[in-house]
Amino acid sequence: MALITVTISGYPSSGKSTRTAQIYDFLSSASSPQPKVKAISDDDLATSDLRKLDSLQEKIARATLFIAVTRHIAKDTILIIDGMNYIKGFRYQLYCKAQEAGVRVTTVYVLATPDQCRKWNDERGDGKRHKPQASNVKPSSMVCWDAPLFTIPWDDPTPPLECISDAVTTGIVKPPNIGTQVTPKAPTDALRTQEHMTHALVSALMAAQAAGPLGGPIILTIDTLEPSSNTSANDSSVLRVRLKLPHRALTLSGL
Structure with a gap:
């Protein structure tokens, strides 16, 4: 009011x-x-x-x-x-x-x-x-x-x-500006999720590089769920990422 x-x-x-x-x-x-x-x-x-x-x-x-x-x-x-x-x-x-x-x-x-x-x-x-x-x-x-x-x-x-x-x-309700807007907080498990996704992506890249020629377009299939996740099997847990790799060997430390 x-x-x-x-x-x-x-x-x-x-x-x-x-x-x-x-x-x-x-x-x-x-x-x-x-x-x-x-x-x-x-x-x-x-x-x-x-x-x-x-x-x-x-x-x-x-x-x-x-x-x-x-x-x-x-x-x-x-x-x-x-x-x-x-x-x-x-x-x-x-x-x-x-x-x-x-x-x-x-x-x-x-x-x-x-x-x-x-x-x-x-x-x-x-x-x-x-x-x-x-x-x-x-x-x-x-x-x-x-x-x-x-x-x-x-x-x-x-x-x-x-x-x-x-x-x-x-009367007119004045809209909130940037300074008064509530910034949404990240989930409590955001860091763990980020680490899991990074590890899965790097592992998929290394496996794809070892299986085929270097460089060029590639599609990676990544499981977004952690092994200990309680999410049911019916939920979508597969992420497909399309990348174009350089024509050189990518090291683990570089990734």
């Missing part, structure tokens, strides 16, 4: 959790088919306090949040990420993860003035105050990892919930 990244500009305490609750309630009450909606926040992951310490602890908090996103991201789930998300590199990391999973990306930018955020932060009585020097990078609709971008002013009582819902349910 979608991946919604809730981002803020300026200081913390801008009201992003309030906007997350509004979006969550609206999407959860959507008409049939009922989407699965999941919200992830620093409070849920118990990483809010880490962001108040130093840059190293904040990196740990972001890594914890990204692991939670990786765990819950799915095509049948609308995932709302309620965190600081002020670093564009981290938003790009979320974007790449969404591309890999084949889901949509939407950024909600909660706009509040630094003075208003500072005032709300000072008035908090829940023990969740943030350090006032927290950095901020404003998202931009001009870059792919922030688009489509919805900007909600802090004093707007009616955010564009309908437009956000359309973006996460019917």
